[in-house]
Amino acid sequence: MANITLKQLRYFEALAGQGHFGRAAELCSVSQPALSMQIKELEGQLGMALFERGARQVRLTAFGEDFGRHARGVLRGAQELEEMARKAREEFSGRLRLGVIPTIAPYLLPRVFKALAARYPRLDIQVRETLTSKLLTELDEGRLDAAILALPVSEPSFEEVPLFEESFVLVRPEGEAALPVPSAESLSQMRLLLLEEGHCFRDQALSVCSIPQVRPRDGFDASSLSTLVQMVGAGMGVTLIPEMAVPVETRSASVAVARFAAPEPARSVGMIWRKTSPLIEQLRDVADLVRDAAGRA
Amino acid sequence: MANITLKQLRYFEALAGQGHFGRAAELCSVSQPALSMQIKELEGQLGMALFERGARQVRLTAFGEDFGRHARGVLRGAQELEEMARKAREEFSGRLRLGVIPTIAPYLLPRVFKALAARYPRLDIQVRETLTSKLLTELDEGRLDAAILALPVSEPSFEEVPLFEESFVLVRPEGEAALPVPSAESLSQMRLLLLEEGHCFRDQALSVCSIPQVRPRDGFDASSLSTLVQMVGAGMGVTLIPEMAVPVETRSASVAVARFAAPEPARSVGMIWRKTSPLIEQLRDVADLVRDAAGRA
DNA sequence: TATTTGCCATAATTAAAAATTATCAAAGCG
DNA sequence: CGCTTTGATAATTTTTAATTATGGCAAATA
Structure with missing residues (x-):
């Protein structure tokens, strides 16, 4: 057995509203037999009469009225689906x-x-x-x-x-602010503080310093740039941080920030x-x- | 532009649930291309992608999820329509x-x-x-x-x-209970109380008494059988009432009820x-x- | 009462939609 | 790499739904 279709419900609603096959068909922009057949098909599928076809007018049966109330909701739901799409289409939402x-x-x-x-x-x-x-x-x-x-x-x-592109900058204890800025490569000779393993920035920093690989040192690898800067401020060594982090991370720490000579690592x-x-x-x-x-x- | 169909929604739901065109199609008992085409058609009508077809799996888009939630409601509504019909069919309701x-x-x-x-x-x-x-x-x-x-x-x-068939019985004042029952025709000689115009029973009573027509007499025509019996009780005349009304209407009135000789008027x-x-x-x-x-x- | 009219159903046919089978191309996998 | 899985595409067939034409019934008209 076939299934109810939305088209049948639309035809049904038109007929319920018009009480007249011809006008309902016109409203749906189809021929009268097309609508008649779909209504008949629908009634067949339901096994219930929806309309009483009198000589002078077409009336809803009691069941047809119940059906219509519910069908209206289904049609509205279907229309809302289209509206959802239209809204979503006209704006990234x-x-x-x-x-x-x-x-x-x-x-x-x-x-x-x-x-x-x-x-x-x-x-x-x-x-x-x-x-x-x-x-x-x-x-x-x-x-x-x-x-x-x-x-x-x-x-x-x-x-x-x-x-x-984001440059890397050197973060040193405040006391070293006056020293000349070392080259990135020469950082390998200093106590370079790093992020924990897994952070890409750790590897990028090492690469900048031309250090092939370093074993993680428990207690020396920081879990965030913030911690790293605090460690520098505590005199534990020097570090690199991305340029963008400077305003936030060095505001309240006693550290000096220095840019490298061009070409800046980045x-x-x-x-x-x-x-x-x-x-x-x-x-x-x-x-x-x-x-x-x-x-x- | 064509319209959304329930079939498309059913296919959509299957695909959303399975994440796999082949299995969804099987679930719907159709071939895989049939389902693919309907989904594509649906997406075309909406102007929005519902699924992201990755190499390894088929996933709902964020819009697809919203759509699915709503679509489920529409499908449920449609199914309820069929259930309404089934229920109404198996019992007069x-x-x-x-x-x-x-x-x-x-x-x-x-x-x-x-x-x-x-x-x-x-x-x-x-x-x-x-x-x-x-x-x-x-x-x-x-x-x-x-x-x-x-x-x-x-x-x-x-x-x-x-x-x-409902017989007509004679209602007389209690005092006349011992008198012989007159023939129906002879009632035309008595003070016969009638219902107002418009009541078919008025005409039936007149017909029984072989009275062709009577002009309504204001104040004498009752608006209900109950009133009619009360009027008889008050001695204003006699009347006919349908057999079925006897138990209810003569219980508390001082009237006598008499059946006519066969063939009883009815x-x-x-x-x-x-x-x-x-x-x-x-x-x-x-x-x-x-x-x-x-x-x- | 005969006639006409309005209206829905039915039939025959055509058009459109959706299904099927077969095939292809891309991507994952041994 | 071949091999498999999977979805898209193409060609074709089947099914469904539409159209036009026609019929029949009952109400309105004359």
Whole structure:
């Protein structure tokens, strides 16, 4: 046995409203027999008469009235589906799950949030802050829509766009502020404080200093840039931090910040998403917006 | 542009649940391309992607999730329509609008109500008590489903079934109880009290007495059998009432009731409905039930 | 009462939609 | 690499729904 269709319900509603097959058919822009047949088919499927066809007029049966009340709700629901789509189409709305690595999130997000909220008022932005490896897994599994991290990622299934270059700056104890700025390479000779393993920034810092690899030293590896700066302030050594973290992290610490001589060491920050993502258009737009927000710093 | 169909929603729901075109198609008992095409069509109509087709799995988009939540409601609504029909089919339920003339209603209905409620527990019985002419109009206009009144009606658009014969009895002042029962015809010589114009029972009484027509006499025509009996009790004259009214109307009045000699004057009470009514089957059943209830008096 | 008219049902046919089978291309996997 | 899985596409067939034409019934008209 076949199933009820929305078309039948639309015809039904027209006929219930008009009480006249011909006019109802015209209202639906179909011929009268088309409507007659669909109504007949519907009644057949239900096993119940919906209309009483009198000589002078077509009337709803008691069951037809009940049916009509309920059918109206179904039709309205179907129409709302289309309206949902229309609304969603004309504006990027819904949910955006964005992953950001910890050495970027606290410094970039405040600006990005503001810009995103202004551009897409109806967008629900969910942020996940974690290490690159986890971001990649979650992105791949569809639990994130995009991620902001250090490029390159070089996953063929991801599209990546660069956002900005971020220089690394030297953070030394306040007392050393007057000393000449050492070259990045010469940092390997100093007590260089690093983030824990897993942070890409740890590897980037080591790479800048041309140090191939270092065994993690318990108690010496910090879990955040903030801790790192505090450790420098306590005289435990020197460190590198990304430029963007400077205003926030060095404000209340007794440390001196120094830029390296050109060419400054730096990393590329970018945004990635699945090549298959249906949000690609919007994500490109979001990337532009993030780039703007970061540049206007 | 075409419209969303319930079939598309069913396919959508299957795919959302399975995350796999092949399995979803199997669940719907169709081929995989059939389902693929319908999903594609649906996405095209919405102008929005519902699924992200990754290499390893098919995932709902954020919009797809919203859509799914709403779509589920629409599908459930459609299914409820079928359930409504199934329920209504297996039992006479809904609403029965029954018209009854005033000279029958008060005496017959108590019994009929009980019988109907026992037989059709889910039936909502609405009674309209008014004169025959109004009943006929309202029945014709579809504002009533059936009517109980005195036959014959002889409208070709109505089907009529007899229910029972109802004798007329003589009501006299208590003091006249010992007198011989006059013949019906001889009542024309007495002070015969009648109902107001419009009551069929007025005409039936006159007909029984072989009185062709009488001008209404203000203040002498009663608006109900109850009043009529009270007037007899007050010594204003004699009257006829239908047998069925005797127990109720003569209980507390100082009147004497006498049956006429055979052949007793009587009227035929029956039930009518539109020949086009979709309730015909059930109405025949109701008529049987009313006949039973009346006979068991 | 005969006639005409309005209105819905039915039939025959055509048009459109949706299904099927077969095949392809991309991506994961041993 | 081949091999498998999986979804998209193409060609075709089947099914469904539409159209036009026609018929029949009952009410309104003359």
